[in-house]
Amino acid sequence: MTDHLPLPPGRVTARRISKSFGGVPALAGVDLEPRPGRVLGLLGANGSGKSTLCRIIAGEMAPDGGELLLDGEAVRFATPKDGVRHGIVIAHQHPSLAPDLPVWENLFLGMERCGLGGFVSRAGSRRAAWHMLQAVGLDIDIDQPVERLSAAEQQLVEIARALSREPRLLILDEPTAALSAALVERLFAHVRALAASGTAIIFISHRLQEVEALCDDLVVLRNGHRVGSWELDGSLDEARVLDLLTGDSDVASRARDRKPQAAREVVLTLEGLAAGTALRGVDLDLHSGEILGLAGLQGQGQEQLLDAVAGFRRKDSGRIVHRGRALSPRRPRDMIRRGICLVPNDRHRQGLFMNETVGENLAAVSVAMQPQPWRLRRRALRDFVQRAIPRLLIKTRGPAQPVATLSGGNQQKVVIGKWLDGSVDVLLLSDPTKGVDLRARREIYDTIADLVAGGSAALVYASDIHELLHHCDRILVMFEGRIVEALSGSAMTEQRVIAASFGRVA
Amino acid sequence: MSAAGGLPRTGSALAIWPALRRSGLGPGLLMLAVVTGLNIALQPDFFSGASLSGNIATFAPTILICVAQAVIVLSRELDLSLGAGVSLINCVMASLPQDKVGGPLGVMAIAILVAILLGAVNGLLVAYAGLPSLVATFATGAIWFGLALTIMPQPGGVISDAIGDRYAGTLMGIPVPLLIIAVAMTGWAILARHRSGRRIMAVGSNPQAARDAGIPLRRTKLLAYLVAWILVALGAIAISAQTLSGDPRLGTSYTLASVAAVVIGGISLGGGRGTPWGALVGALVLGLVTNVIYFAGIASSWQEFVKGLVIVAALGFMVLEGQRRA
Numbered sequence: 001m002t003d004h005l006p007l008p009p010g011r012v013t014a015r016r017i018s019k020s021f022g023g024v025p026a027l028a029g030v031d032l033e034p035r036p037g038r039v040l041g042l043l044g045a046n047g048s049g050k051s052t053l054c055r056i057i058a059g060e061m062a063p064d065g066g067e068l069l070l071d072g073e074a075v076r077f078a079t080p081k082d083g084v085r086h087g088i089v090i091a092h093q094h095p096s097l098a099p100d101l102p103v104w105e106n107l108f109l110g111m112e113r114c115g116l117g118g119f120v121s122r123a124g125s126r127r128a129a130w131h132m133l134q135a136v137g138l139d140i141d142i143d144q145p146v147e148r149l150s151a152a153e154q155q156l157v158e159i160a161r162a163l164s165r166e167p168r169l170l171i172l173d174e175p176t177a178a179l180s181a182a183l184v185e186r187l188f189a190h191v192r193a194l195a196a197s198g199t200a201i202i203f204i205s206h207r208l209q210e211v212e213a214l215c216d217d218l219v220v221l222r223n224g225h226r227v228g229s230w231e232l233d234g235s236l237d238e239a240r241v242l243d244l245l246t247g248d249s250d251v252a253s254r255a256r257d258r259k260p261q262a263a264r265e266v267v268l269t270l271e272g273l274a275a276g277t278a279l280r281g282v283d284l285d286l287h288s289g290e291i292l293g294l295a296g297l298q299g300q301g302q303e304q305l306l307d308a309v310a311g312f313r314r315k316d317s318g319r320i321v322h323r324g325r326a327l328s329p330r331r332p333r334d335m336i337r338r339g340i341c342l343v344p345n346d347r348h349r350q351g352l353f354m355n356e357t358v359g360e361n362l363a364a365v366s367v368a369m370q371p372q373p374w375r376l377r378r379r380a381l382r383d384f385v386q387r388a389i390p391r392l393l394i395k396t397r398g399p400a401q402p403v404a405t406l407s408g409g410n411q412q413k414v415v416i417g418k419w420l421d422g423s424v425d426v427l428l429l430s431d432p433t434k435g436v437d438l439r440a441r442r443e444i445y446d447t448i449a450d451l452v453a454g455g456s457a458a459l460v461y462a463s464d465i466h467e468l469l470h471h472c473d474r475i476l477v478m479f480e481g482r483i484v485e486a487l488s489g490s491a492m493t494e495q496r497v498i499a500a501s502f503g504r505v506a
Numbered sequence: 507m508s509a510a511g512g513l514p515r516t517g518s519a520l521a522i523w524p525a526l527r528r529s530g531l532g533p534g535l536l537m538l539a540v541v542t543g544l545n546i547a548l549q550p551d552f553f554s555g556a557s558l559s560g561n562i563a564t565f566a567p568t569i570l571i572c573v574a575q576a577v578i579v580l581s582r583e584l585d586l587s588l589g590a591g592v593s594l595i596n597c598v599m600a601s602l603p604q605d606k607v608g609g610p611l612g613v614m615a616i617a618i619l620v621a622i623l624l625g626a627v628n629g630l631l632v633a634y635a636g637l638p639s640l641v642a643t644f645a646t647g648a649i650w651f652g653l654a655l656t657i658m659p660q661p662g663g664v665i666s667d668a669i670g671d672r673y674a675g676t677l678m679g680i681p682v683p684l685l686i687i688a689v690a691m692t693g694w695a696i697l698a699r700h701r702s703g704r705r706i707m708a709v710g711s712n713p714q715a716a717r718d719a720g721i722p723l724r725r726t727k728l729l730a731y732l733v734a735w736i737l738v739a740l741g742a743i744a745i746s747a748q749t750l751s752g753d754p755r756l757g758t759s760y761t762l763a764s765v766a767a768v769v770i771g772g773i774s775l776g777g778g779r780g781t782p783w784g785a786l787v788g789a790l791v792l793g794l795v796t797n798v799i800y801f802a803g804i805a806s807s808w809q810e811f812v813k814g815l816v817i818v819a820a821l822g823f824m825v826l827e828g829q830r831r832a
Contacts, residue, residue, distance in 0.1 A: 060717075060718055079717070079720065079722075080717060080718050080719070080720050081720030081721075081722070084719075084720045085720075090718075092718070096712075096714065096715040096718040096719070097712065097715050098707070098708045098711035098712045098715050098716065098778060099711055099712060099778075100707070100710075100711040100774075100778040100779040101704075101707060101708060101711055101778070105704060105708070109708055109715065109716065109719035109721070110705075110708075110716065110719030110720035110721045111719070111720070112701045112704060112705075114701050117700075118700055118701045118702065119699050119700050119701070120699060120700065120701055120704055122699070
């Protein structure tokens with residue numbers, strides 16, 4: 001590609017961008033041409049380089065090779081400020097906000113609305129902030145610090161900020177992961193209007209139906225290479241996309257082979273378990289060899305249930321019976337001793353030691369729980385780590401790689417892997433595939449299935465219904481802190497789960 | 507959406523209580539009430555004019571230096587060289603030929619210039635060279651102390667009486683120390699409404715987000731150091747006006763005091779949370795504690811010991827209070 005045509009004005013083009021982290025290439029010469037007035041869908045598994053590419057285009061990261069063209073002229077961005085100045089704005093997957101500052105200040109971070117002499121015009125900013133948030137459907141107190149907001153609200157603040165900067169190129173990095181369907185629809189209306197006014201938009205999502213609904217063009221990345229790109233005319237060729245994403249068209253279609261639960265031994269019983277206002281009395285039986293799914297709308301007590309069973313929070317009333325013994329956990333260690341382990345929701349904050357290596361993270365639990373604390377079983381730990389990496393299919397250079405440089409899906413595998421050294425009897429998982437691509441999702445559930453095949457059991461909460469339908473033996477639906485429906489066999493349908501999620505039981 | 511939101515409430519003058527809770531100032535104010543009560547009990551004429559202005563004159567340097575530390579802490583850094591810096595500025599002031607540099611005004615101007623220079627060195631090392639502030643400023647503190655000892659190996663030298671008289675006097679009927687504090691706090695109030703001040707808070711709260719939003723990280727941190735060291739200069743002048751001589755160990759105790767006051771004032775050592783008003787409260791608490799120790803007749807050899815105990819107790823109280831609220 002040496003003969004470049006002159007570009008129309010206002011156009012940002014990435015040419016042969018390459019970037020590696022610690023010797024592992026994340027991008028290998030990728031072109032991207034978002035066109036004004038169109039929405040470009042950027043698809044790729046976790047670790048395929050989507051986020052890296054977008055950060056480079058926005059000037060938040062310098063490429064190792066390749067160039068950015070602005071209206072055909074090569075430009076170099078030294079800081080994110082340069083990107084913003086050229087009208088390139090990014091809404092991050094993980095909101096990039098100052099947690100202590102009020103909502104309205106975050107909306108103008110770095111671009112404060114100032115009056116004479118650089119003094120922040122408070123009244124004007126607050127009024128504008130309110131309108132910006134109304135536009136994305138967020139009705140909140142704009143004076144509260146951002147850290148008080150829920151994940152979805154923070155995401156909307158991040159998006160509202162990006163939309164308001166009148167970008168010529170807007171990058172939305174998984175903006176919908178935390179949003180409800182109604183808010184997604186509202187966001188899409190905005191994005192379409194922005195595109196109609198001539199803005200180029202890059203849209204990243206793992207949800208294929210969203211890409212189909214919103215995007216005009218499509219680019220698929222795999223392992224830092226651009227493996228496909230075409231114009232969409234209203235419909236997405238799903239088989240072709242999955243094929244390109246994974247190099248494996250079989251990925252979405254392998255459902256769990258469900259075994260009858262007839263005479264299986266009960267591993268864990270909950271009776272009237274209640275904790276706080278979110279968990280109001282839950283009864284359930286978890287059987288040996290079973291993957292039990294917890295469904296329902298977000299925030300119906302699923303996470304509190306897992307926290308209470310794992311000893312992360314104390315129960316107020318009810319019984320937790322594990323293998324015939326009633327337990328009152330005071331701290332996670334009490335339950336880990338009995339093989340009841342939680343894979344937490346927030347892997348960055350709760351699941352990983354982000355500054356340490358893959359090997360250290362995998363061995364962390366074994367080190368903390370080993371019976372002789374004064375003697376570090378170095379050889380055994382090393383062997384365990386060496387076995388765990390291939391067993392979980394963790395894509396890494398080796399145990400010494402910093403865990404922070406892994407992709408999201410591989411980080412999640414490490415979180416699960418750290419429990420595999422001990423004898424896990426009950427594995428609790430809270431949204432284990434959040435922000436994880438299809439292939440890694442299947443691999444994670446394969447690992448769980450392997451684990452329960454040995455006689456233990458898994459209790460999984462996931463926000464994605466299809467994921468649960470696909471991988472679980474039974475599904476319990478939670479509504480307002482209670483289980484309102486138990487589904488198994490042919491009753492496990494999307495319709496039944498959704499109906500029960502809204503409290504409507506057949 | 508719904509009409510419930512309505513237009514944003516204008517201003518938040520009436521929202522003092524939520525603002526107070528968010529500021530984390532509650533425990534600090536409670537402690538202030540307790541130590542004030544103890545002071546009144548031990549010193550019945552606490553509220554007399556002479557006693558009050560004497561106290562304010564004594565507390566002013568502590569307050570200024572604690573507020574200086576607060577500005578730096580808000581930007582998510584630390585400065586452990588403040589105390590040694592005060593000593594160095596004091597020694598420079600005392601060793602100057604007072605009449606040849608333009609009298610009291612000249613001496614004070616030089617003090618401020620020296621402070622800006624020290625602040626610039628710390629700021630450049632931390633913000634531009636990227637050294638961790640905890641260690642870098644501990645080291646520069648040793649350098650400031652060494653320089654102070656070189657200039658003035660023994661306590662001595664003379665600072666013009668004119669400075670002392672001015673400090674002890676009044677201006678427009680207001681005691682000068684009170685005026686200095688008012689000017690410093692007003693200065694912060696102005697900065698806090700300015701883009702630059704807001705950026706200091708943003709950088710302290712989440713440096714990555716600030717950088718992503720196009721805020722110049724290094725320039726903002728340097729600014730925090732410079733602003734802080736101007737306050738340190740005022741503090742050093744205030745204390746010099748009371749001692750009227752040079753002492754290379756004069757400022758040593760202020761470093762610990764400033765960090766303690768910041769914590770008592772509810773300012774997060776993680777940056778971005780709190781206000782310099784908290785440091786003002788913290789400084790008052792520490793000053794009044796010193797008073798209590800003095801008036802309770804505790805032997806001078808035990809004063810540092812008791813002071814350390816009180817600071818540990820105060821911090822423990824802060825932590826417990828913080829956990830209870832969480």
